[in-house]
Amino acid sequence: MRIVDVNEFYSPTGGGVRTYLERKMGLLAEMGHELIVLAPGPEDRIEERPGGGRIEYLRSPRLPFDRNYGLFWDEAAMTAALDRLHPDLVECSSPWRPAWFVANWKGNAPRVFFMHNDNMAAYAQRWFENVASGERVERAFAWYTRYMGRFLERYDAVVTNGPALEKRLRARGLRIDAAMPLGIERGHFSPAMRDDDLRRAMLAQLGLGPDGLLLLGMGRHHPEKRWPLVIDAAERAGATMPVGLMLLGHGGLSPKLERRVAGSPHIRLFRPVYDRERLARIMASCDALIHGAEGEPFGLVASEAMASGLPLIAPASGGCAEVADRHASELYEPRDAAAAAAAIGRLFARDRAMLRRAAVTAAGRVRSDREHAAELMRYYEGLVAAKAEAGRAAVRK
Secondary structure (H helix, E strand, C coil): CEEEEECCCCCCCCCHHHHHHHHHHHHHHHCCCEEEEEEEECCCEEEECCCCCEEEEEECCEECCEEEEECCCCHHHHHHHHHHHCCCEEEECCCCHHHHHHHHCCCCCCEEEEECCCHHHHHHHHHCCCCCCHHHHHHHCHHHHHHHHHHHCCCCEEEECCHHHHHHHHHCCCCCCEECCCCECCCCCCHHHCCHHHHHHHHHHCCCCCCCEEEEEECCCCHHHCHHHHHHHHHHHHCCCCEEEEEECCCCCHHHHHHHHCCCCCEEEECCCCCHHHHHHHHHHCCEEECCCCCCCCCHHHHHHHHCCCCEEEECCCHHHHHCCCCCEEEECCCCHHHHHHHHHHHHHCCHHHHHHHHHHHHCCCCEHHHHHHHHHHHHHHHHHHHHHHHHHHHHC
């Protein structure tokens, strides 16, 4: 089966979506399928992947506030690419122009809208959280939900990347046909990667000794990730206990965050780590992952941390809360730095050996990306078969 994923969220310097798609290409190739990602780029270009699949960039304008990403704008170019590739199934995940480009395409392949994110939570609710309740914001932006409903009705299936997003969208009255929880590359992440010497070295970089609590924050430096809240929580907790925070990431907020932590003795920002083995060693050698985004649709980073044997400190709603193991996590009231600091304190007060055992046990239950890919392909094969049968039935009539 050839799948074409029309994906505005893919960037060679991106985070979770890039990781997911790069791995998915190889997995589908092993299963005998082909995944081609159509992504916006500064020029028309094709990148073949050694394990199978490829990225085809269509020349598109860049986002003015983040030059790493682009916007599909040319419907004719998109239509021509789909006609040329002749897919068995088309995925789309952007609710803007690409949603309509794919819906308008005249090909016979099933169309699937794959929900990777929630713009209502990531933007509208965050923008107005200090002036209105979440419910009022939902009502004020009901036009956006209605807009989504209009293009979703033209798709053969609507799929989310996990239960958190499914619940949120169903509550707004949107049609969801299936939830396909993502998985992570279990071969890289493992508690066995823990390196006590590396842990001591990282704590020393933060000005702390081996008795310190080494927290890791990972993700793009974007407002929806709420890194200022995480920094505030670490500083509050650090006033009464030895807490260090490493933030791995980059983005538009990086200069502001660098200024914010300039006077913090135990908090440092680091560039993203793209080498998977090195990243796995870093993750397994920390003491906990801390996350601030309650609007996270699926806790991919949280799952990687759990597979590494790391406890979680996360908001009590959203994708990270959905995957968190209750024996190896401390959840807190979303958008509340004091509550996050209290969660850090609760984790610090727990018996380290017992917490470690609970986290290692939880690591064995983390869903793999192979499981996700196999389940998704079974679902897609059913859609293709149903579409073909409907076509044959129409001809017989």
